[in-house]
Amino acid sequence: MSSQTLVNTLGFFGWNSTAEAVKDERTKEEILNKRKNTIGSTCQIFYSDNPFMVSRASMQYLYDENGKRFLDCISNVQHVGHCHPTVVEAISKQLATSTCNVRFVSTQLADCAEQLLKTLPGLDTILFCNSGSEANDLALRLARDYTKHHDAIVIEHAYHGHVTTTMEMSPYKFDHGSSLSQPEWVHVAPCPDVYRGKHRLEDSELRNAEKLYEAGKQYSNDVQEILKNVEEKNRGVAAYFAEALQSCGGQVIPPKDYFKDVASHVRSHGGLIVIDEVQTGFGRIGSKYWAHQLYDDGFIPDIVTMGKPMGNGFPVSAVATRKEIADALGGSVGYFNTYGGNPVACAAVISVMKVVREENLLAHSQKMGEELEVALNELKQKHESIGDIRGVGLFWGIDLVKSRDSREPDQRLALDVILELRQKYGILLNADGPYTNILKIKPPLCFDKSNVLETVSALDQVLTHFNR
Amino acid sequence: MSSQTLVNTLGFFGWNSTAEAVKDERTKEEILNKRKNTIGSTCQIFYSDNPFMVSRASMQYLYDENGKRFLDCISNVQHVGHCHPTVVEAISKQLATSTCNVRFVSTQLADCAEQLLKTLPGLDTILFCNSGSEANDLALRLARDYTKHHDAIVIEHAYHGHVTTTMEMSPYKFDHGSSLSQPEWVHVAPCPDVYRGKHRLEDSELRNAEKLYEAGKQYSNDVQEILKNVEEKNRGVAAYFAEALQSCGGQVIPPKDYFKDVASHVRSHGGLIVIDEVQTGFGRIGSKYWAHQLYDDGFIPDIVTMGKPMGNGFPVSAVATRKEIADALGGSVGYFNTYGGNPVACAAVISVMKVVREENLLAHSQKMGEELEVALNELKQKHESIGDIRGVGLFWGIDLVKSRDSREPDQRLALDVILELRQKYGILLNADGPYTNILKIKPPLCFDKSNVLETVSALDQVLTHFNR
Numbered sequence: 052m053s054s055q056t057l058v059n060t061l062g063f064f065g066w067n068s069t070a071e072a073v074k075d076e077r078t079k080e081e082i083l084n085k086r087k088n089t090i091g092s093t094c095q096i097f098y099s100d101n102p103f104m105v106s107r108a109s110m111q112y113l114y115d116e117n118g119k120r121f122l123d124c125i126s127n128v129q130h131v132g133h134c135h136p137t138v139v140e141a142i143s144k145q146l147a148t149s150t151c152n153v154r155f156v157s158t159q160l161a162d163c164a165e166q167l168l169k170t171l172p173g174l175d176t177i178l179f180c181n182s183g184s185e186a187n188d189l190a191l192r193l194a195r196d197y198t199k200h201h202d203a204i205v206i207e208h209a210y211h212g213h214v215t216t217t218m219e220m221s222p223y224k225f226d227h228g229s230s231l232s233q234p235e236w237v238h239v240a241p242c243p244d245v246y247r248g249k250h251r252l253e254d255s256e257l258r259n260a261e262k263l264y265e266a267g268k269q270y271s272n273d274v275q276e277i278l279k280n281v282e283e284k285n286r287g288v289a290a291y292f293a294e295a296l297q298s299c300g301g302q303v304i305p306p307k308d309y310f311k312d313v314a315s316h317v318r319s320h321g322g323l324i325v326i327d328e329v330q331t332g333f334g335r336i337g338s339k340y341w342a343h344q345l346y347d348d349g350f351i352p353d354i355v356t357m358g359k360p361m362g363n364g365f366p367v368s369a370v371a372t373r374k375e376i377a378d379a380l381g382g383s384v385g386y387f388n389t390y391g392g393n394p395v396a397c398a399a400v401i402s403v404m405k406v407v408r409e410e411n412l413l414a415h416s417q418k419m420g421e422e423l424e425v426a427l428n429e430l431k432q433k434h435e436s437i438g439d440i441r442g443v444g445l446f447w448g449i450d451l452v453k454s455r456d457s458r459e460p461d462q463r464l465a466l467d468v469i470l471e472l473r474q475k476y477g478i479l480l481n482a483d484g485p486y487t488n489i490l491k492i493k494p495p496l497c498f499d500k501s502n503v504l505e506t507v508s509a510l511d512q513v514l515t516h517f518n519r
Numbered sequence: 520m521s522s523q524t525l526v527n528t529l530g531f532f533g534w535n536s537t538a539e540a541v542k543d544e545r546t547k548e549e550i551l552n553k554r555k556n557t558i559g560s561t562c563q564i565f566y567s568d569n570p571f572m573v574s575r576a577s578m579q580y581l582y583d584e585n586g587k588r589f590l591d592c593i594s595n596v597q598h599v600g601h602c603h604p605t606v607v608e609a610i611s612k613q614l615a616t617s618t619c620n621v622r623f624v625s626t627q628l629a630d631c632a633e634q635l636l637k638t639l640p641g642l643d644t645i646l647f648c649n650s651g652s653e654a655n656d657l658a659l660r661l662a663r664d665y666t667k668h669h670d671a672i673v674i675e676h677a678y679h680g681h682v683t684t685t686m687e688m689s690p691y692k693f694d695h696g697s698s699l700s701q702p703e704w705v706h707v708a709p710c711p712d713v714y715r716g717k718h719r720l721e722d723s724e725l726r727n728a729e730k731l732y733e734a735g736k737q738y739s740n741d742v743q744e745i746l747k748n749v750e751e752k753n754r755g756v757a758a759y760f761a762e763a764l765q766s767c768g769g770q771v772i773p774p775k776d777y778f779k780d781v782a783s784h785v786r787s788h789g790g791l792i793v794i795d796e797v798q799t800g801f802g803r804i805g806s807k808y809w810a811h812q813l814y815d816d817g818f819i820p821d822i823v824t825m826g827k828p829m830g831n832g833f834p835v836s837a838v839a840t841r842k843e844i845a846d847a848l849g850g851s852v853g854y855f856n857t858y859g860g861n862p863v864a865c866a867a868v869i870s871v872m873k874v875v876r877e878e879n880l881l882a883h884s885q886k887m888g889e890e891l892e893v894a895l896n897e898l899k900q901k902h903e904s905i906g907d908i909r910g911v912g913l914f915w916g917i918d919l920v921k922s923r924d925s926r927e928p929d930q931r932l933a934l935d936v937i938l939e940l941r942q943k944y945g946i947l948l949n950a951d952g953p954y955t956n957i958l959k960i961k962p963p964l965c966f967d968k969s970n971v972l973e974t975v976s977a978l979d980q981v982l983t984h985f986n987r
Contacts, residue, residue: 079624082625085630085632085633086632089643090621090632090644091644091646091842092842092846093846093848093850093853094621094646094853094854095853095855096621104625104626105623105624105625105862107616108618113617113619126619128618128620129618129619134616134617136615138614139611143607143610146602146606146610146832146833147607148575148602149573149602150601150602150831150832150833151594151601153562154563155571155572156550156551156570156573158572160554161557161558162553164554164557165553168557175556175557176558177557177558177559181858182653182858183857184653184856185649185650185653185681192686195698213854213855213856214653214656214682214683214684215660215682215683215684216682216684218660223852224850230663230849230850231660231849231850358857359857364861365614365618365863366835366861374559374560377559378560380559381699382692382698382699384691384692385561385562386559386562387563387681388650388652389596389834390596390649390650390834392558393834
């Protein structure tokens with residue numbers, strides 16, 4: 052069913068999305084004012100000088116208040132496409148059937164858990180939550196209750212969520228003006244970033260397997276050092292937390308064998324490995340369902356957390372682990388999460404997985420990744436301002452620098468590029484990383500070859516325009 | 520539009536809820552087995568000896584795997600009725616239009632915030648989250664950042680959510696076999712329960728305004744004592760947290776003036792008042808939109824958290840506060856919650872508020888509360904096993920005791936009653952409270968007079984049957 056057919060179908064409710072958008076005659080300024088007066092100032096807006104009001108969204112496109120179309124390279128949540136009809140249909144049907152919590156039995160919960168576990172060999176149990184933050188918080192509780200240790204190792208610049216505990220585990224938050232400070236139970240390991248991290252490679256070595264292996268070893272040894280220091284303080288590490296590919300921290304792809312080595316160190320000290328796939332799962336990397344499976348080396352985390360793409364916009368997240376870890380969760384009151392695992396959320400996830408399967412989105416994402424690699428490499432050869440490009444599937448980072456030699460981040464250029472792309476080319480891109488200089492490409496997986504070419508060509512023109 | 524019309528409408532998707540339920544020929548045992556094999560054992564099931572598989576739900580009724588109808592007195596989340604067509608329609612439409620996050624501007628976000636604030640005089644700012652747990656966690660962060668204090672006062676038996684920090688603030692969790700222990704920053708005040716608490720009233724005094732006032736004073740003085748002790752330890756209280764009416768803790772209604780007195784003590788020590796309305800808001804108490812407005816005495820909390828009923832099953836929650844508190848939230852990265860405040864969640868909330876308004880659910884809830892009061896008082900006169908009944912609107916507790924003199928809780932009887940009500944009368948009721956002896960009535964607000972009579976008559980027969 053096409054998106055338009057669905058809109059027609061929903062017209063049966065006496066409704067038409069385009070017409071309704073037109074009917075609402077209030078101006079953007081009026082809505083912005085109302086927002087300003089009712090929502091705190093800490094809730095930031097994209098393009099804050101001239102914000103974007105979404106009238107509707109469809110697949111890889113957003114439409115502003117005037118119906119103008121924009122290509123969306125930002126929305127990794129709307130994984131199979133904004134308002135994908137299969138997902139809208141599945142959620143709408145279940146909403147009209149039952150929304151009962153997990154204290155009641157539903158086929159959706161069991162089917163959803165089973166289908167997720169099929170993608171995660173070595174793990175056998177799922178606990179559902181509503182957000183990536185809740186999932187990471189639960190992962191920590193599981194690790195603490197199972198290991199009887201209390202501490203966590205996290206990666207420099209990591210982001211694991213917005214609740215108190217996950218913020219305390221997020222240098223991305225506590226190093227950036229947050230009132231929260233790093234607690235004594237959190238230990239920060241260097242980010243395994245061979246371009247900007249502690250152990251760097253030369254430009255010529257960035258794709259050299261042997262050099263990457265060596266750097267990976269150095270980074271995993273850093274984790275081993277932390278483990279020793281923690282033990283000397285008579286503390287114990289419950290879990291090592293890492294995003295499978297660091298996202299907000301700068302689109303970082305850890306070297307092969309890094310996670311395997313870290314796992315061996317952490318486990319020998321009685322800790323668990325938690326891999327945060329909240330931004331990277333469900334085929335974003337193309338070759339595999341999960342980013343931690345990238346190297347196909349048999350690395351299996353003890354706990355995997357997932358979120359964003361899983362409901363295509365419906366709030367749902369989960370923790371996958373082994374039964375003995377799940378069952379170690381303390382408290383006679385058990386684990387109950389009002390919405391977690393409700394049949395609507397599960398129907399959403401099942402439908403997302405169905406679309407990924409039926410539309411061959413893994414193969415598609417991989418192919419688009421290959422296209423992007425070629426096109427971005429060409430772009431890099433042309434523009435000195437591109438220090439590095441890195442990515443897999445539909446997860447890419449373009450590291451903008453003031454000079455390739457110094458690798459000094461060019462935050463100003465990144466911001467200029469983003470504004471120009473939106474203004475002149477109708478393309479929505481974002482910048483992130485510790486220095487906000489890394490252009491992130493992480494669009495819905497329906498992003499196609501013409502979108503790749505359009506984006507790279509626009510980038511080419513914009514970088515030429517700024518002549519940096 | 521009736522629920523059946525909507526089902527017919529959705530039939531346009533080529534789908535019919537009843538037919539689909541029949542088409543799924545798998546047995547309950549098969550689904551239960553699959554659930555057992557994929558979901559941890561800590562995820563508990565209602566009626567675990569003979570669980571309930573929901574094939575569909577409509578307004579105040581659930582239908583099991585055989586299509587048998589049950590009257591639902593449990594589901595306070597499905598506030599205006601399971602699968603209420605207005606809410607299903609609003610969510611489905613918005614799902615097909617846009618699910619973009621709050622970094623984009625939407626009319627839904629601003630309208631939703633505005634409508635919520637109209638019910639909360641004295642508060643002017645809303646921050647959205649996904650669950651009550653996230654809302655309470657955010658409330659604590661706001662209070663800490665605003666007051667520059669760190670500690671929290673909570674009430675005995677309180678429950679504020681399942682993430683690490685809110686569990687640390689929930690004696691309901693940390694006193695009941697959880698591996699979490701009470702941290703040094705959490706201080707527990709006596710529950711202002713005049714029937715089972717520290718300062719009790721005689722049976723004859725339970726409705727005596729003067730005696731209630733005295734007890735309330737004693738309980739608020741207890742909070743003042745804690746504040747002094749905290750200050751002597753050179754610590755400071757960021758917030759006093761309380762459920763407007765304690766729910767899991769035993770359906771407790773605090774005496775008039777208790778919150779006002781507490782607020783005056785807490786504020787004089789530089790702390791804020793957070794009222795948790797996650798279970799009690801949106802007209803459940805009948806006379807007012809929020810339970811903390813019960814006494815109409817001008818009491819205004821600094822922060823109100825809300826959740827469960829607000830999306831009628833769609834995961835959404837929020838924190839309402841004053842602008843200066845919201846803007847004090849630390850961190851240059853601001854407040855961002857992937858799904859929090861997305862236009863679908865906001866459309867859900869707007870539609871729930873619309874139904875509450877159009878179906879006069881406050882007046883209805885109040886009327887049903889009056890009916891329940893009369894009927895339950897009669898029941899109490901007849902059955903010695905009922906120690907106390909208490910409630911307002913559609914929020915009631917029946918406190919079962921082994922003896923009225925000792926007030927010893929009768930957990931066994933509560934469990935027997937619940938099983939018998941389900942088995943013989945098709946009525947779903949639950950027990951809670953620190954001793955799991957309090958029957959909770961908190962149905963969807965469409966619960967009507969015949970439902971009241973049916974429930975109380977069944978309770979009468981069941982209590983007679985057990986002859987206790």
